Amino acid sequence: MTPSRRQPARSRITVLRHKAVLATVPVAVAALIGAAGPTATGATGTEGAAGAAGAGDPYFPLSGNGGYHVRHYDLTLGYDTSSRHLDGRAALTARATQNLSRFDLDLTGLKVTGVTVDRAPAAFRRKGQELVVTPRHTLRAGRDFSVTVTYSGTPKPVTDPDGSADGWIPTDDGAFVAGEPQGAMTWFPANAHPKDKSSYDITITVPQGRTAVAGGVLLGQHTAHGHTAFHWRETQPMAAYLATATVGKFQIEQYTTRDGIRVYNAVDPREAPAAAPVLKELPSVLEWESRLFGPYPFRSAGSIVDHAPDIGYALETQTRPLYDSAPDISTLVHENAHQWFGDSVTLTAWKDIWLNEGFATYAEWLYAEQHGGDSAQKTFAALYARPASDPLWAYPPGDPGSGGNIFGPPVYARGAMTLHELRKAVGDRDFFRVLRAWATGNRGGHGTTAQFERLAERISGKRLDGLFRTWLFTKGKPNSA
Numbered sequence: 001m002t003p004s005r006r007q008p009a010r011s012r013i014t015v016l017r018h019k020a021v022l023a024t025v026p027v028a029v030a031a032l033i034g035a036a037g038p039t040a041t042g043a044t045g046t047e048g049a050a051g052a053a054g055a056g057d058p059y060f061p062l063s064g065n066g067g068y069h070v071r072h073y074d075l076t077l078g079y080d081t082s083s084r085h086l087d088g089r090a091a092l093t094a095r096a097t098q099n100l101s102r103f104d105l106d107l108t109g110l111k112v113t114g115v116t117v118d119r120a121p122a123a124f125r126r127k128g129q130e131l132v133v134t135p136r137h138t139l140r141a142g143r144d145f146s147v148t149v150t151y152s153g154t155p156k157p158v159t160d161p162d163g164s165a166d167g168w169i170p171t172d173d174g175a176f177v178a179g180e181p182q183g184a185m186t187w188f189p190a191n192a193h194p195k196d197k198s199s200y201d202i203t204i205t206v207p208q209g210r211t212a213v214a215g216g217v218l219l220g221q222h223t224a225h226g227h228t229a230f231h232w233r234e235t236q237p238m239a240a241y242l243a244t245a246t247v248g249k250f251q252i253e254q255y256t257t258r259d260g261i262r263v264y265n266a267v268d269p270r271e272a273p274a275a276a277p278v279l280k281e282l283p284s285v286l287e288w289e290s291r292l293f294g295p296y297p298f299r300s301a302g303s304i305v306d307h308a309p310d311i312g313y314a315l316e317t318q319t320r321p322l323y324d325s326a327p328d329i330s331t332l333v334h335e336n337a338h339q340w341f342g343d344s345v346t347l348t349a350w351k352d353i354w355l356n357e358g359f360a361t362y363a364e365w366l367y368a369e370q371h372g373g374d375s376a377q378k379t380f381a382a383l384y385a386r387p388a389s390d391p392l393w394a395y396p397p398g399d400p401g402s403g404g405n406i407f408g409p410p411v412y413a414r415g416a417m418t419l420h421e422l423r424k425a426v427g428d429r430d431f432f433r434v435l436r437a438w439a440t441g442n443r444g445g446h447g448t449t450a451q452f453e454r455l456a457e458r459i460s461g462k463r464l465d466g467l468f469r470t471w472l473f474t475k476g477k478p479n480s481a
């Protein structure tokens, strides 16, 4: 790969980082509110207590909720592309992890018209991004319960601490739906923290001629009275931020790979000429990644190539990455590497974001190295040559400090450099064993930075705490081994 082909990914990040400067204060305020949250809502009674309003993540204090785990989301949506009106019904199957007198879901904007719990009408109120639900009876720890929420309105994206938009973002022919880090709540009520993973059925009805694309397998498609309903199912656990229901005028391509993976590509015709030669490489990219990282973790794959030039980023939506325009090969490699690193093995806290972005970036370097481009060492060296004043060294990637920093160059590039340092320290053989063991051992679950360090130490038999401390947690430009 030539450096110029990698350039779009890097400039994308630079733009976002630039916006980040403006947004530090709201994040700090949010952190304070979050700190007060659990105390305010955590009153105990003999009957049960309120579930916490957040999952306890200091970067996004109100994301996710306490007291339950969602096992399955069944979303039935209708979107009118001209009025931009969304009708929704969310049916959740959840399990209480404590006795619950009430609990929250994350939802912002939209009007809620009814909530039931175990089929009985439940009381609810809105409080910022929380939908607070009080069931008739206390929910018992360990027991399953069902929730339905009916809602409608014009979804609006959220502005991230770094200034970018995520969530349900209208386009000229539909909507670009990307939920990282906090956009899921703009289109469905959720336990929207990556700690909580669930299976999904998403049925979405759009005007005939438009296509609605989600993750997983297309179970059916039905047209009547000028509308088409698309029914998608993802059976493997998925974090809310990786769900999509992107709508547009798309050309569809479907096939099954040699490994039996079902591919569904949806491409905006305006992007088709540029996208075609890159998407053609998807099966070989997935095969190459499977050789390095272990078997592809899902049963379906593909791409959603939208024409949404103002977005400025792509997202690794589970099984089917979402691009704002035709991706280059590096971006295709990056988003599909996330299927292992981020989607299958998921964060438990946003501070660990380098486990997603550092790994997906290093996959780009490895792809270049093994396909006639620069060696990873050369890419590393070019970055390492940047002066101490460069934004690359602005903060350490292991705890970037706030939600506004999670997509900055230290996380992507210095995160990838950390892996390269690890590779140099343990040698290729053990390095690739570590990557593979990480992906296969935590498949469908979660992983933390501390667990990754322990795994690397176990496989290599080396002490690596110094390396990780220097590269992930120490301010300023580190010394390189």
Ligand code: TRP
Pocket (backbone or CB within 6 Å): 016, 160, 162, 164, 165, 166, 178, 180, 181, 313, 314, 315, 316, 334, 335, 357, 407
């Ligand atoms: N995770 C995406 C990627 O690197 C990037 C991304 C998703 C992003 N949502 C974002 C970047 C919001 C900035 C803001 O593949």
Ligand code: ZN
Pocket (backbone or CB within 6 Å): 334, 335, 338, 356, 357, 360
């Ligand atoms: Zn990424």
